[in-house]
Amino acid sequence: xxxxxxxxxxxxxxxxxxxxxxxxxxxxxxxxxxxxxxxxxxxxxxxxxxxxxxxxxxxxxxxxxxxxxxxxxxxxxxxxxxxxxxxxxxxxxxxxxxxxxxxxxxxxxxxxxxxxxxxxxxxxxxxxxxxxxxxxxxxxxxxxxxxxxxxxxxxxxxxxxxxxxxxxxxxxxxxxxxxxxxxxxxxxxxxxxxxx
Ligand code: B4P
Numbered sequence: 001x002x003x004x005x006x007x008x009x010x011x012x013x014x015x016x017x018x019x020x021x022x023x024x025x026x027x028x029x030x031x032x033x034x035x036x037x038x039x040x041x042x043x044x045x046x047x048x049x050x051x052x053x054x055x056x057x058x059x060x061x062x063x064x065x066x067x068x069x070x071x072x073x074x075x076x077x078x079x080x081x082x083x084x085x086x087x088x089x090x091x092x093x094x095x096x097x098x099x100x101x102x103x104x105x106x107x108x109x110x111x112x113x114x115x116x117x118x119x120x121x122x123x124x125x126x127x128x129x130x131x132x133x134x135x136x137x138x139x140x141x142x143x144x145x146x147x148x149x150x151x152x153x154x155x156x157x158x159x160x161x162x163x164x165x166x167x168x169x170x171x172x173x174x175x176x177x178x179x180x181x182x183x184x185x186x187x188x189x190x191x192x193x194x195x196x
Pocket of ligand 1: 008009010011012013014015016017032033034036053054057058059060061065085086087088089093124125127128136146172173174175176179
């Protein structure tokens, strides 16, 4: 299996790049943001709980997210690999993911982090808020709160993977296609495949 984490702050383009990456590499896309939004749309108890955190720009509790990922794994037993988008977002989630992958006798091959300035991120998210119907994108105070949460709770995840020599930064500003080719270049090196 080839398992990749796409890492970066809210609005850095993880979802945008993931859609293109899963198509090219045939990986299963595991976006905890999308899974949580689906639970909200389906009005499940998990969705109702998650919504109260997401609307405030907070992270959904680890046990909820880890349980959801575990059950997603159970539904995708035969895959050539996962692309994790927006997960893990805390060190506890990273440790849980390491354990879950170990049980499957596999591991993370690489963590690619999209680097984008905060001003560009705010611009992108407010712009997305105009059309996405996402309540967490329409209020600048909530967006700033998400950056603070990212800085306090999610940046330590980078250190977790730096220690394991799996972490690599990629410039996340510029055209979507240009960023995509930088990300593919990094992945291909990891996979030791010639570039297509
Ligand atoms: P997510 O759904 O993961 O979304 P995100 O971080 O806000 O955005 P992403 O980086 O995917 O940006 P996108 O490509 O869409 O999280 C939402 C919330 O869910 C979290 O705040 C949290 O509450 C909860 N959650 C999710 N996972 C969790 C977890 N593991 N634990 C706890 N809570 C969790 O791009 C953003 C915009 O920029 C788009 O409009 C796009 O079109 C635009 N864009 C992309 N690339 C661009 C480029 N190169 N140039 C210009 N614009 C670009």
